[in-house]
Amino acid sequence: MIVVTDKEANQVSDALAVNRIDFDQQYLEKGAHGLMLMNSIPCSFLKDNSCTIYEHRFEGCREFPALHLAGFNQRLFTHFMHYDRCPIIFNVIERLKIVLNFENTLYND
Numbered sequence: 001m002i003v004v005t006d007k008e009a010n011q012v013s014d015a016l017a018v019n020r021i022d023f024d025q026q027y028l029e030k031g032a033h034g035l036m037l038m039n040s041i042p043c044s045f046l047k048d049n050s051c052t053i054y055e056h057r058f059e060g061c062r063e064f065p066a067l068h069l070a071g072f073n074q075r076l077f078t079h080f081m082h083y084d085r086c087p088i089i090f091n092v093i094e095r096l097k098i099v100l101n102f103e104n105t106l107y108n109d
Helices: 006-015 020-027 059-063 072-081 087-099
Strands: 028-030 036-038
Touching: 006 020, 020 028, 072 087
Parallel strands: none
Antiparallel strands: 028 036
């Protein structure tokens, strides 16, 4: 879930030379409490695992994968959802498997 502020939406729509109303209709949806959210997962601006609006990316994207923020355990679904897309998440999860002595017993019978 990528939250987008008015300022960010204005900056990206300007960078794309897209009318703000058209930008909102194509890329955003209204969430709870009036939040604006990107309307697709993965993000519409992610192509070949690269951000096509990198210089203008949203604050949530700048922080992604937010491993420096508290609450890692509450964001596990997000981490696993992006495991195959994000090399940072992939490497952290693979390292955790080693540190935690993870064994996949499902297929070892």
